[in-house]
Amino acid sequence: MAEPDRPFSFRGRSMAARDGETLLAALSRDRLPLLRRSLQYHRPQGPFCGIGHCAGCLVRVNGRPNVRACRHELGPGDVISTENAWPSPDWDLLGAIGILAPRGVDSLHGLRRPAFATPLYQRLVRRLAGTGEPPTEEAARAIAAPALERAAEVVIVGGGDAGRAVATALAARGVRPLVLERTLRSTPIVGADFVPATTAVFLPPPSEAGDPRFTLLAFREPGQGMRVTARSVVLATGGYDSSLLFRGNDRPGVLSADAALSLTSDSRRPPFRRAVLVGGGARAAEVLERCGNDVEAVVAPGEIRPAVVGAANELAIPLYPRSLLLGVRGRRRVRSVQLKSRGGGASTTIGCDAVILAHRRVPHAQLFFQAGASMEWRSDPGAYAPKVRPDGVTSVPGLYAAGSVAGLAARDLAGHAQGIADAIGGNGSSNAPTFAPLLDExxxxxxxxxxxxxxxxxxxxxxxxxxxxxxxxxxxxxxxxxxxxxxxxxxxxxxxxxxxxxxxxxxxxxxxxxxxxxxPPFEVGYITQRPPVVPTPLAALASLPSPSAEVVP
Ligand code: FES
Missing domain, CATH: 1.10.10.1100 (BFD-like [2Fe-2S]-binding domain)
Structure with missing residues (x-):
């Protein structure tokens, strides 16, 4: 691996990154960094998801606030500072809020009395609320770019294995799809228009009258707006590793399997030496395979599958099946975890420097909700997913689901992709398919x-x-x-x-x-998925011309 030779400054300290390295990767060479404090109680926080969805890695880059360190590829001379902590994330005076109010601050009913002090409270709360400071003019100008307008027969959201397979199957039929992919760097697909570093953020259903086309909004890093119109949309947005409730679950050092795997890609050394891996299924096996030498123990809420047992035994890693993860210890970083056997067993403490959550993967289904697709509750993994036929057809005409977001196994990805391509080829019927009502109870x-x-x-x-x-x-x-x-x-x-x-x-x-x-969980409902489903720079939205503008095919 090349030596780091791109200079940048982090909180006044000179550092260096490798070409193409993200800021988070550059800051995580030895251990996971403490980058910020939480909004209300100013608890120490660090990167959690590693894929650009949480709030744990927000920093200020060259005067631009709330840049995700895991989504920022370093440029030479970048100047990085931290936000929401004074004087620094390691020592933050407002951390006293959490100590003075260990049961939390009642932000709904508190700060109302005496009434004459309300304006003062409001000023104080406004001063403390929010994250980051507005960008400098120079920083705002630096990301301004003319918006992109694209029209395509088929747009595929997600350029992972499933999205690629569908794109290839469509290309073989003479259809050139437009593929939007979130990762900053990835290989183009032959026969498709491929746009990397692009996040789809809004997919309303097509209008009922007249034009059956979809209009999808997206943005390209760092802040270019994009509007795509298409007759068919294939969502191949995959899934993500979810969190788990325990004491200190947002402490720096607690991270998802997504983050552990992305920080160790390209044979990079993990930013931990003694991680506790949580999970007993396929995802845990994947993490063990990549960074098993730096795993201290495997802990699972339920049973541990034979593949994980075999891999752990080979590395002499102790296993703790059917365990409650009670919490992590360590004020500013994870130092140990506390466990207890389920059913009232003894509690155990394991020294560690990270906790990797690989116990549950849920679908990225937000755009299906927005598009008005019928959704169903899946008991495993305990999440909503679109109702979908084996050929990817959803309840919305012209909207298809590919790969794991649809709960379709990747065993025969090529066959699955052919089915979707066939369904798109035969598309044109405005009759929505019927699905048997299915609620997994x-x-x-x-x-x-x-x-x-x-x-x-x-x-x-x-x-x-x-x-x-x-x-x-x-x-x-x-x-x-x-x-x-x-x-x-x-x-x-x-x-x-x-x-x-x-x-x-x-x-x-x-x-x-x-x-x-x-x-049952499905009776608890779900929250409305308002746009944008991923925080989007205002510059990107503001740059989009009015929807009536002509679209260039
Ligand atoms: S957004 Fe970067 S670690 Fe979650």
Missing amino acids: RPNELLGYYRELLRTRGHGRWTACACVDVLVSEVEKAVRSGYRGIEVIKRYTSLGTGICQGRYCLPDALLVLSLLEDR
């Missing part, structure tokens, strides 16, 4: 896990939503006060309204609410 295996965990003393102080600092106790209080359903709980507590748009808190919140409300 098997209990999710994590439901039993959370039932036990919620009996643990002190769980109320755990963080239910890391983006906006909502505690588990606030959710419990809302339910005790008579609020029911995830949408109402969201409005009451703000859970799910932060930068990750609910991706990391909702999967667990649905299960916990199902227990607190004593009804």
Whole structure:
């Protein structure tokens, strides 16, 4: 691997990155960095997801606020500073809020008395709220770019294995699809127009009258707006590794399997030496294969599958199946985890420098909700996914689902892609397909896990939503006060309204609410998926011409 030779400055310190390296990778050579403080209680936070969806790696780059370190490829001479912490994320004076109010600040009913002080409170709260400071003029100008307008027969969102397979199958039929891919660098696809570093953020259903085309909004890093019109849309958005509720679940050092795998791509050395791996299935096996030498123990909420047992035994890694993960210790970084066997066993402490969550992968289904597709609850993994036929057809004419987002196994990706290409070729019917109503009523295996965990003393102080600092106790209080359903709980507590748009808190919140409300998770509902589904630079949205403008094919 090449030596780092791209100079940049991080909080006044001179550092160097390799060509094409992200800021997060450059900052994570030896260990995972502490990059910011949380919005309300100023808890230490670090990178969690590694794929541009959480709030853990936001920094200021060359005067531009809230840049995701895991999505920023370093340019020579970049100047990076941190946000939301004074004087620094390591020592932040406002961290005292969490110490002075260990049960949380009642932001709904607090700060109201005496009434004459309300304007003062409001000024104070406005000063403390939000993240980052406005960009400098120079920084705003630097990302300004004319918007892109594209028209295509078929647009494919996601250039991973499934998206590529569909693009190849379409190209073989003489259709040249437009493929939008989020990763910053990836190989083009023969026979397709390939646009990397591009995130789709809004997909409304096509208008019912007249024009059956979709209009999709996207942005290209760092801030170029893009509008695509297409007759057919294939969503191959895949899935992501979700979070888990325990004490300190947003402490620097707790990271998703997505992050662990992306930070160790290209044979890079992991930013941890003694990680506790959480999960006993295929994803845990993948992490073990990549960085098993730096794994200290494997802990699973349920059983551990034979493939993981075999790999762990080879590396002499101890296994802890059917364990409750109670919390992590360490003020500014993970130093150890505390476990307990399920069913009331003894508790154990394991020294570690990271916790990798690989226990549950949920679909990136936000755009299906926006497009008005019929969705169904899947007990495994405990999440909503689009109702889809084996040929990728969804309930919305012209909208298709490919790969794992549809819950379709990748065993025969080529055959699956052919089916979608055939369905698109025969598209033109405006009749939506009918689906048998299917609600998977098997209990999710994590439901039993959370039932036990919620009996643990002190769980109320755990963080239910890391983006906006909502505690588990606030959710419990809302339910005790008579609020029911995830949408109402969201409005009451703000859970799910932060930068990750609910991706990391909702999967667990649905299960916990199902227990607190004593009804199946799918009856708890889901929150409205408003645009944009990924925070988008205003410059990108503002640059888009009015929808009536002519589109260049
Ligand atoms: S680690 Fe960068 S957004 Fe989550």
